[in-house]
Amino acid sequence: MTYPEQPGAVEVHHPQPITLHAPAAPLVPMQPGPPAVQSIVLPDGRVVTGYALTPAPAPAPIEQRPAVSRTAVNIALGGIGFGAVCGGLFLLTAFIAALAAFIHQLIILAAVIFGGWIAVQVFGTSGHRDHGGTTVNIRKAVIKRNHFRS
Template sequence: MSHPERPAAVEVHHPQPITVHPPAAPLVPVQPGPPPAVQSIVLPDGRVVTGYALTPASASASVDMRPAVSRTAVNIALGGIGFAGVCGGLFLLTSFIAALTAFITQLIVLAAVIFGGWIAVQVFGATGHHDHGGTTVNIRKAVIKRNHFHG
């Protein structure tokens, strides 16, 4: 017994519409005032379109809204002024440190000269003569006779 062929399964696909949202229209600032007039237009096929009349924006209005100088240019200029101020301050700081170092060096040299002079006076003693138990001979008054000093 042979089996009759069965028909293949049928798949049915239903197309689904793709919904694309149009981009939002830019908002145009509206000046306060009386409401605009409503206009109606009759199309050639007989349809009537009713809406508000739009006045085109003038080119001078958009130019007036922009600042005279861009913020980026102002920021760059202020950064340059700040950098110049910092560099001047650093230059003054290094000059001050160099002057302070020279002043401290001069103070150390002056202290060494004064202290060295004080030590020299203490060692060589110009104020008094100390007898250490030896014979003192005053050469200016001495008389030399036969290789002997007579004082």
């Protein structure tokens, strides 16, 4: 490979600026009657023909919604109500537990008193009880035939 000592003529290419605002293409008048066909003449002379586009209908107005949905508000209020009821339920269960303990103590007290009364009746100091029959004092009885003397 050999290189020339002096470079040859250099070509410099400058880019063409792009115009952002191109002139509008002239419109060919529309033909009357359906279907509406529209033709546009481009700047270079070409003609583009096609059906006219009907503008899109305006969207229905969006219903204004509140910042917080009703469902969220209902859930929050239900949680607050449940929290308020829980305190009352806790007090109710504590009251029921205290009442049950009180009744339990009364039953035990009644059993102790009644059991003590029965014990006194059974193991009392009198030794025996009168059931309405004839009382015989064996110590003072004298049986002569068997020679039993007390």
